[in-house]
Amino acid sequence: MRAPREDFAIAICAAALAAALASCSHRPLPFDGDGAGGVGPGSGGASGVAGAGGGAAPRGLKLIGEPRLLLDVPVTAAQLYTALLWTGDEYLFVWRSYDSAGVFMQRLDTSGQTIDGGGNMRLLNYESAVDLAWGGDRLAAVWKRRNAVAGTDLFFQAFDREARPLRDEVKLRSSTSIDIDGGITYGPRIAAIAGGFALAWYEGQVVAATVTVDGRAQQGPEPAGGDDLASAPTLGLAAEGDRIQVSWNGWPSSSRPSALPTAVMSTRAFTRQLQALGAAQVLDGDGFLAGTHQVLATGSGFLALWGSDPANAAPIAVAQLDTDGVARAAATMAPPIAGPYRSLAPAAWNGDHLVVLWDRSPTNENGLTLTRFGVDGVAQGPSIALPTLGPASRLCVTAHGGQDRIVGFIWSEEIPGAYEVYFQQAMAVP
Secondary structure (H helix, E strand, C coil): CCCCCCCCCCCCCHHHCCCCCCECCCCCCCECCCCCECCCCCCCCCCCCCCHHHCCCCCEEEEEEEEEEEEEEECCCCCEEEEEEECCCCEEEEEEECCCCEEEEEEECCCCCECHHHCCEEEEECCEEEEEEEECCEEEEEEEEECCCCCEEEEEEEECCCCCECCCCEEEEEECCCCCCCCCCCCCEEEEECCEEEEEEECCCEEEEEEECCCCECCCCEEEECCCECCCCEEEEEEECCEEEEEEEECECCCCCCCCCEEEEEEEEEECCCCECCCCEEEEEEEECCECEEEEECCCCEEEEEEECHHHCCEEEEEEECCCCCEEEEEECCCCCECCECCEECEEECCCCEEEEEECHHHCCEEEEEEEECCCCCECCCCEEEEEEEEEEEEEEEECCCCCCEEEEEEEEEECCEEEEEEEEEEEEC
């Protein structure tokens, strides 16, 4: 069993947990490949406006406003986990602090401004591996907790948008086979479905289950696969309509230690009643064990994204899955997207395209890129370069899912003596 850790662990001081209510105006402006500042033509991912020159505007992205500081905390010996969720009419910014033994939340309006004074609302005491989803007009949390008999318990609880619990926590599962890990990279994962939530976790194999909006058991747990793995895999989960897609990327027990961290990327689809739609399928037998991966619902199926081929710079692969979870096409993402896959949710589906936020963590350089892609991995317009004051990480992109085709995204920066979390928005053009 691994020692508790977190891929995105950092240190923070509980006494300094506070949200800044003003935009960060001292930051440099974004620039495109030519170094032009601002978000006008040629600098925001789009090089024109509709009707300019007698033709349609090229596809791309355009930033909305400036980066907004959400959290500024000094470095101590603790951990920080961050997430951004869209409810349909506002954002929920959630973070977990080890030193202050809690999981906290802020409400942000449609433009990212804090609601009701920007107070830091406590959701939970400190828990390991907390994942969150919005559905059924509530925020649902699932997490692991070590119990008194050397096993692990799996819990669920729902909250309103004021962070008030809608009922007591529900223990869903107890098992000595569920590993504890500081992050949710290895599960549990949660996604909203009609009338409840889908869950996925690993306990010697990858399993899936469904619960009601109040956490009462519905179907499962049902095995998805992964019983041939040497250790816990990274997990992904997405749901839409009557379909649930589970994904995992792990090291087969038959593998021999080598200099290359090769893994197998697999998926399996279920109905909302947890009827398996065929067997588990291997998308990549030469995947990259390092990093994470994602699976996203598109309205007509799913997309899976992961790091591949570690012997050749670990390019990011994207596979198109139909509504039954069957892989129909695969491609490699164009630069600047390259492995390992970043934590925790750097990509979002935005109506008819992907939006991907990417950092430069392998080289420990400052700066981010925001890029629009088709399902074929081809960039749709130039990337937006986002300067940062320190190395960036903890990436999360969430889409509004409406006709406005707006995404919100957050990231953290490491600066001398502190870590800062920023919020920004972008929209598709045209």
